[in-house]
Amino acid sequence: MDKLLRNKKAIFIFMAPAFILFTFVLFIPICQSIYYSFCDYNALTPPKFIGLENYKNLLQDKTLAIALKNSLFFLIFSCVTQLIMGLFLAALLTNIDKGRNVFKNIIYLPCVLSSAALGLLWMFIFSPKLGINQLLAKFGIEGPLWLMDINGFIILPMWVIAFVALWQYVGQSMMLYMAQISGISKSLYEASYIDGCNKVKSFRYITLPLIRPMVATAMSLNAIGSLKFFDLIFNMTEGGPNHKTEVLATHLYQQGFKYFKYGYASAIGVLLLILCLLVTAFINKVVKTEQYEM
Amino acid sequence: MKKISIPKIIIYIFLVLMAVLYLAPLLWVFNVSFKTNAEIFTAPFALPQAPTFENFTFAWTAGKLGIATLNSFIVCVITLALSMIIGSMAAFGIARLRWKFAKLSLTYFLLGMMIPVHCVMIPLFTRFAKVHLTNSLTGLILPYLTFALPVTIFIMVGFFEGMPNELIESACIDGATIYQIFFKVCLPLGKTGLFVTGLMTFIANWNELLLAMVFISDDLKKTLPVSLSKFVGPYNTNYSQMFAAIIIAIVPTIIVYCAFSNQIVDGLTAGAVKG
Numbered sequence: 001m002d003k004l005l006r007n008k009k010a011i012f013i014f015m016a017p018a019f020i021l022f023t024f025v026l027f028i029p030i031c032q033s034i035y036y037s038f039c040d041y042n043a044l045t046p047p048k049f050i051g052l053e054n055y056k057n058l059l060q061d062k063t064l065a066i067a068l069k070n071s072l073f074f075l076i077f078s079c080v081t082q083l084i085m086g087l088f089l090a091a092l093l094t095n096i097d098k099g100r101n102v103f104k105n106i107i108y109l110p111c112v113l114s115s116a117a118l119g120l121l122w123m124f125i126f127s128p129k130l131g132i133n134q135l136l137a138k139f140g141i142e143g144p145l146w147l148m149d150i151n152g153f154i155i156l157p158m159w160v161i162a163f164v165a166l167w168q169y170v171g172q173s174m175m176l177y178m179a180q181i182s183g184i185s186k187s188l189y190e191a192s193y194i195d196g197c198n199k200v201k202s203f204r205y206i207t208l209p210l211i212r213p214m215v216a217t218a219m220s221l222n223a224i225g226s227l228k229f230f231d232l233i234f235n236m237t238e239g240g241p242n243h244k245t246e247v248l249a250t251h252l253y254q255q256g257f258k259y260f261k262y263g264y265a266s267a268i269g270v271l272l273l274i275l276c277l278l279v280t281a282f283i284n285k286v287v288k289t290e291q292y293e294m
Numbered sequence: 295m296k297k298i299s300i301p302k303i304i305i306y307i308f309l310v311l312m313a314v315l316y317l318a319p320l321l322w323v324f325n326v327s328f329k330t331n332a333e334i335f336t337a338p339f340a341l342p343q344a345p346t347f348e349n350f351t352f353a354w355t356a357g358k359l360g361i362a363t364l365n366s367f368i369v370c371v372i373t374l375a376l377s378m379i380i381g382s383m384a385a386f387g388i389a390r391l392r393w394k395f396a397k398l399s400l401t402y403f404l405l406g407m408m409i410p411v412h413c414v415m416i417p418l419f420t421r422f423a424k425v426h427l428t429n430s431l432t433g434l435i436l437p438y439l440t441f442a443l444p445v446t447i448f449i450m451v452g453f454f455e456g457m458p459n460e461l462i463e464s465a466c467i468d469g470a471t472i473y474q475i476f477f478k479v480c481l482p483l484g485k486t487g488l489f490v491t492g493l494m495t496f497i498a499n500w501n502e503l504l505l506a507m508v509f510i511s512d513d514l515k516k517t518l519p520v521s522l523s524k525f526v527g528p529y530n531t532n533y534s535q536m537f538a539a540i541i542i543a544i545v546p547t548i549i550v551y552c553a554f555s556n557q558i559v560d561g562l563t564a565g566a567v568k569g
Contacts, residue, residue, distance in 0.1 A: 107316055112547055115503070
């Protein structure tokens with residue numbers, strides 16, 4: 001049997017397809033992308049090495065500054081709100097018996113629907129003369145231009161999009177927390193009730209510490225998701241008005257595939273990758289510090 | 295005896311409000327997709343006076359959503375089948391076969407989960423353009439497949455590691471080759487895992503917009519999310535047709551979700567809890 005499991009040819013046959021795909025479609029392109037980020041490359045001419053020029057341009061790019069600000073806003077907003085709402089919903093749902101699955105499935109539903117379609121749907125709902133504003137008009141209120149107002153540091157459209165994203169993805173966090181909470185032993189809670197804890201206290205002192213590893217997982221998923229965020233923005237505002245709702249992903253798309261500045265877009269891609277790695281490392285370090293025996 | 299307490303009532307009221315918040319936008323779009331354009335502005339929240347299917351036929355044919363649905367279906371089914379077989383083979387190799395770099399190669403694959411697709415888009419696009427893989431469904435399947443592998447491998451490694459050693463031993467004594475052990479013993483036992491990862495792969499690719507938008511410019515090769523986004527632009531005056539288009543795009547997923555919601559949830563948690 002040992003001979004069977006050490007068979008070199010079998011190992012090769014089992015591993016090769018995945019390895020080849022992974023290397024050629026993911027890792028070589030990543031390396032290329034990093035190389036391109038140091039090049040002047042614009043689709044017509046072959047890449048020409050120019051050192052840090054693209055990165056210098058990044059620093060002066062006004063749209064990039066907006067995109068970075070918006071992406072970071074998204075990151076923080078979604079990490080905080082998803083944590084609070086996700087935990088809150090999970091806590092509520094684990095406390096009821098009847099209809100738990102129905103509510104769970106309804107809240108999780110948008111996670112599996114196409115963000116492209118949902119983006120359009122919300123664009124129409126928030127467009128000046130439809131949906132929300134029609135509803136407000138019934139009460140005699142004139143609704144704002146939800147997706148076009150550009151006043152303030154974080155403009156109204158960004159808040160709208162951030163809330164839509166929360167609406168769409170909170171089900172995922174909720175689901176992860178529910179899975180973790182259901183794994184906590186009932187005897188811990190019983191013991192705490194005997195010691196005089198109420199539900200809120202036992203949530204604070206038992207549930208919260210024990211789901212900490214899951215908080216780290218859910219938060220990293222949120223963080224990476226919000227940095228990659230593209231579909232909703234693209235279909236709700238296309239980065240407009242006047243690039244005010246641009247995020248890193250839409251800016252990369254514009255630079256790369258509208259203006260064919262491959263080198264410059266690659267530099268944005270590298271920035272995105274570094275942010276993803278940094279944020280995950282940070283979350284894992286800060287949130288996942290203590291581990292308890294379950 | 296249980297009695298209904300006031301906090302419970304508050305919880306239920308809150309949850310019902312949440313459910314309304316989730317279902318109302320979908321129901322509203324569903325409702326207006328059967329209306330005429332004028333009705334959307336005069337009576338936006340009433341039921342349609344004379345429900346019409348014209349919006350749907352228009353979106354399906356003139357909006358090319360029919361062909362797009364077919365393309366999406368082809369891409370998703372092929373990706374799903376390939377990712378299941380290639381992913382579970384690699385997972386078996388990592389979990390069961392004995393070689394030095396098994397652990398290391400798992401790490402290599404898992405790194406793929408952290409890499410945003412945006413970072414590889416440009417090199418892939420230029421490479422694929424050279425070998426005429428852009429504007430072809432094959433060119434979409436390759437990256438979809440690759441990005442589906444990390445999760446598939448991750449979940450399947452868990453399944454294969456959990457299988458008792460005796461199973462493989464007894465198959466070995468009966469004279470099975472390693473390939474027979476994989477295909478006839480281990481793979482059938484990992485069915486649930488495969489099913490779950492398959493569903494997740496299918497849903498993720500069915501909804502993928504960015505790569506499909508970059509790689510495909512030919513109208514007849516576009517997938518559903520791309521055709522949908524493109525459809526909305528030029529027909530910007532006729533809202534009811536666009537609402538019908540949105541419904542066409544989301545209804546298949548809703549049906550799949552209703553049928554398999556428990557498995558989808560299992561898949562999500564299986565993938566994350568172990569991490």
